[in-house]
Amino acid sequence: MSSRKARVVEVAVHHPRYRISTASVQKSIACLEGLSTFRCPLGNLSIVFVDDREIKRLHREFMDDASVTDVITFVGEEHPLEPFAGEICINLDQAKRAAREHQLTLEREVTLYLVHGWLHLSGLRDDTVAQSKKMRQAEAEALAHLDCHRQKVKVLD
Numbered sequence: 001m002s003s004r005k006a007r008v009v010e011v012a013v014h015h016p017r018y019r020i021s022t023a024s025v026q027k028s029i030a031c032l033e034g035l036s037t038f039r040c041p042l043g044n045l046s047i048v049f050v051d052d053r054e055i056k057r058l059h060r061e062f063m064d065d066a067s068v069t070d071v072i073t074f075v076g077e078e079h080p081l082e083p084f085a086g087e088i089c090i091n092l093d094q095a096k097r098a099a100r101e102h103q104l105t106l107e108r109e110v111t112l113y114l115v116h117g118w119l120h121l122s123g124l125r126d127d128t129v130a131q132s133k134k135m136r137q138a139e140a141e142a143l144a145h146l147d148c149h150r151q152k153v154k155v156l157d
Contacts (some may be wrong), residue, residue, distance in 0.1 A: 021154035043083030088117030
């Protein structure tokens with residue numbers, strides 16, 4: 001029996017129009033945990049779905065950049081008693097625009113954003129061209145893993 005404590009994945013939706021299936025987010029994270037290539041730190045995880053206004057506020061407050069972005073990931077703390085892996089903030093408005101632009105479903109784009117944030121928590125960066133290339137490859141691998149297990153984030157609007 002493993003001594004590893006089960007991860008709690010808390011999901012919050014702060015968007016006036018969309019609803020997200022909490023169970024689908026939790027199952028997608030559990031599925032990603034099965035990837036041996038990438039390891040998210042131990043501890044609970046928070047996933048928050050927001051709109052343009054909130055992501056812009058977070059981006060400005062924590063990264064000194066007032067532009068709208070798709071995903072912001074905050075790495076948590078390795079506290080010995082209650083570790084916190086981190087928080088992934090996903091902009092549903094940007095996901096809707098990008099899905100339309102790339103001719104994808106909104107669910108696919110939101111699932112990509114979840115994967116992207118999870119990979120950041122796993123230690124991947126995308127600040128340079130080389131890092132971005134590695135991130136795109138990791139996203140493709142993680143999405144293929146989710147597809148194989150028929151997991152995705154379900155968006156209910």
